[in-house]
Amino acid sequence: MLEIKNLTKRYANLRGVSDVSFTLEKGKILSYLGHNGAGKTTTLRCIIGLLKADSGSFYFNGNSFSPFLEDSNDIKKKFGVVLDIPAFYNNLSAMENLYFFGSIYGLTKKDTENNSIPLLKALEIFEYKDEKVKKYSKGMMQKLSLVRALIHKPEFLIMDEPMSGLDPQSRLTIRNLLLDLSKNNNIGIFITSHDLDEIEKITDEIMILENGRIVISGDVSKLKNNVFLKKKYILVFETDNKTNIDLMFKELNCPFNLEGSKINFETDNNIDLESINNLCAKYSIKLLEFSKKEHSLEDIYFKILERNEK
Amino acid sequence: MKNSFSLIIFDFKKLFSLRSIVETLFLQAVMLYSIYPVLKNKSLGYFNITIFLIGIFFLIIFNSFYANKFFLETKQNKIIDILLSSGVSIYEIFFSKLLISFFYLFINLFFYFFLLFLIFKRALFLDFYMPFMILIILSPILIAWNGFFTIQTRYGNSLSYLLVFFLILFFVFLLPYVEKYKITIELLKSNLSLVLIFSLILSSLPFFIINKEKIVLL
Numbered sequence: 310m311l312e313i314k315n316l317t318k319r320y321a322n323l324r325g326v327s328d329v330s331f332t333l334e335k336g337k338i339l340s341y342l343g344h345n346g347a348g349k350t351t352t353l354r355c356i357i358g359l360l361k362a363d364s365g366s367f368y369f370n371g372n373s374f375s376p377f378l379e380d381s382n383d384i385k386k387k388f389g390v391v392l393d394i395p396a397f398y399n400n401l402s403a404m405e406n407l408y409f410f411g412s413i414y415g416l417t418k419k420d421t422e423n424n425s426i427p428l429l430k431a432l433e434i435f436e437y438k439d440e441k442v443k444k445y446s447k448g449m450m451q452k453l454s455l456v457r458a459l460i461h462k463p464e465f466l467i468m469d470e471p472m473s474g475l476d477p478q479s480r481l482t483i484r485n486l487l488l489d490l491s492k493n494n495n496i497g498i499f500i501t502s503h504d505l506d507e508i509e510k511i512t513d514e515i516m517i518l519e520n521g522r523i524v525i526s527g528d529v530s531k532l533k534n535n536v537f538l539k540k541k542y543i544l545v546f547e548t549d550n551k552t553n554i555d556l557m558f559k560e561l562n563c564p565f566n567l568e569g570s571k572i573n574f575e576t577d578n579n580i581d582l583e584s585i586n587n588l589c590a591k592y593s594i595k596l597l598e599f600s601k602k603e604h605s606l607e608d609i610y611f612k613i614l615e616r617n618e619k
Numbered sequence: 620m621k622n623s624f625s626l627i628i629f630d631f632k633k634l635f636s637l638r639s640i641v642e643t644l645f646l647q648a649v650m651l652y653s654i655y656p657v658l659k660n661k662s663l664g665y666f667n668i669t670i671f672l673i674g675i676f677f678l679i680i681f682n683s684f685y686a687n688k689f690f691l692e693t694k695q696n697k698i699i700d701i702l703l704s705s706g707v708s709i710y711e712i713f714f715s716k717l718l719i720s721f722f723y724l725f726i727n728l729f730f731y732f733f734l735l736f737l738i739f740k741r742a743l744f745l746d747f748y749m750p751f752m753i754l755i756i757l758s759p760i761l762i763a764w765n766g767f768f769t770i771q772t773r774y775g776n777s778l779s780y781l782l783v784f785f786l787i788l789f790f791v792f793l794l795p796y797v798e799k800y801k802i803t804i805e806l807l808k809s810n811l812s813l814v815l816i817f818s819l820i821l822s823s824l825p826f827f828i829i830n831k832e833k834i835v836l837l
Contacts, residue, residue: 354835357703357704358703358704359700359703359704359831359832359835360832360835360836361831361832377831377832379708379709379710381706382706382707382708383706384706385704385705385706386705386706388704390701390704390705392697392700392701392704394697396696396697396698396700396701397696397698398692398696398698399696409625409629410701410705412625412628412629413622413625413626413702413705413706413707414705457701
């Protein structure tokens with residue numbers, strides 16, 4: 310388990326992060342969301358020891374450590390890190406780079422091959438392993454960064470914007486690998502991202518950061534049912550008299566959006582099929598379809614930011 | 620130290636790449652060409668101090684070259700960020716880059732003096748030996764400070780070149796005073812232990828002021 314308590318980091322002229330606390334468990338994916346400059350990368354860089362936290366405590370499997378200090382280097386070797394910019398020796402081949410980074414973790418060439426080849430295959434870059442990295446596309450480099458982060462079989466994977474700039478196929482490949490790593494290999498994954506759609510498909514928990522502070526955190530499914538989000542419904546109908554629709558929604562006391570024979574509406578109340586059937590019958594509307602629409606992570610994200618702006 | 624060993628082995632292997640061999644041969648040719656007129660025409664005393672000063676020029680230029688090759692490459696590609704986050708100490712990185720730059724420099728200077736000795740003035744072994752020793756002793760200062768400027772400042776590359784530029788200007792300025800004040804190899808030779816201490820102190824100073832956070836942020 311990786312635990313961060315009350316992490317604060319400020320820069321001279323810029324806002325950093327304040328009082329950030331969270332726990333990352335093995336086998337879980339924790340996503341750290343926020344707009345540019347919110348403090349995501351600062352947090353990540355404090356955890357991996359690139360920046361010195363002004364205050365806060367760090368625990369690895371219950372033991373306190375200070376990532377910035379050199380005596381925590383053995384603990385940091387249990388992390389795999391993917392930074393926002395892929396960092397490689399561009400004049401060397403992918404495999405030569407992996408041998409080098411493997412040697413940093415004390416791996417022999419054979420160990421590096423054994424650990425990296427299945428990953429290179431899973432990420433569909435195996436056939437390019439002997440190509441110089443400078444010939445790689447951004448997506449391939451991003452995948453290679455992930456292989457490098459995993460060659461020493463880390464307990465935690467810490468990733469900064471791993472999906473940015475990737476094509477849909479590469480996103481799918483990386484997404485599947487991350488899910489496999491967390492569920493089948495029990496690796497705890499901390500991921501910062503802007504890509505809410507992608508995150509929603511893989512994450513167990515999210516934290517939303519705004520102006521350096523965590524404004525909400527928790528299980529995505531629980532957050533979707535959070536009271537401050539209105540429930541979304543879709544109704545498909547058939548009627549000759551559209552005035553009745555106005556009247557029905559007046560009774561429901563909620564605004565609606567009419568698109569042909571389809572209505573999208575949001576309300577604080579729970580509406581079930583029986584009650585909407587009764588209402589439709591009352592206003593002579595033939596109900597063809599009624600469904601509750603799930604909130605997306607994007608809905609939660611913007612709602613929370615909107616609430617905080619108020 | 621295990622990490623330093625991996626880093627040194629990795630950079631050491633580059634020495635035997637075709638590119639490195641071509642670079643070394645080219646630099647040797649330039650150095651020998653620059654000393655050739657002096658070898659032919661001048662007196663022994665002048666020759667002695669001149670090969671020393673030309674050696675210093677090349678020491679500075681090599682130094683800039685290796686600072687770029689080892690320190691800047693690590694910083695520019697963000698490899699240093701990955702190494703630091705992978706549990707490699709900043710001191711291990713700095714020390715290994717310094718050591719490997721020194722080794723490359725040693726090889727180049729050694730060949731320069733060895734070829735001079737072998738081809739042109741076989742009888743002057745001691746005259747070649749001392750300037751070589753003094754240059755080698757002084758070179759860690761340049762490497763350490765050039766490396767420091769390269770990785771810990773925002774415009775590391777430019778500042779490193781600026782440092783080299785000022786050092787060259789300094790030696791050009793110094794040249795007329797060499798004969799006037801009789802700055803001879805013998806003078807440095809008699810104070811070799813002082814030169815060594817001076818070099819050790821100045822080249823270890825960057826280790827005390829190196830700042831991991833600045834390297835990452837700048």
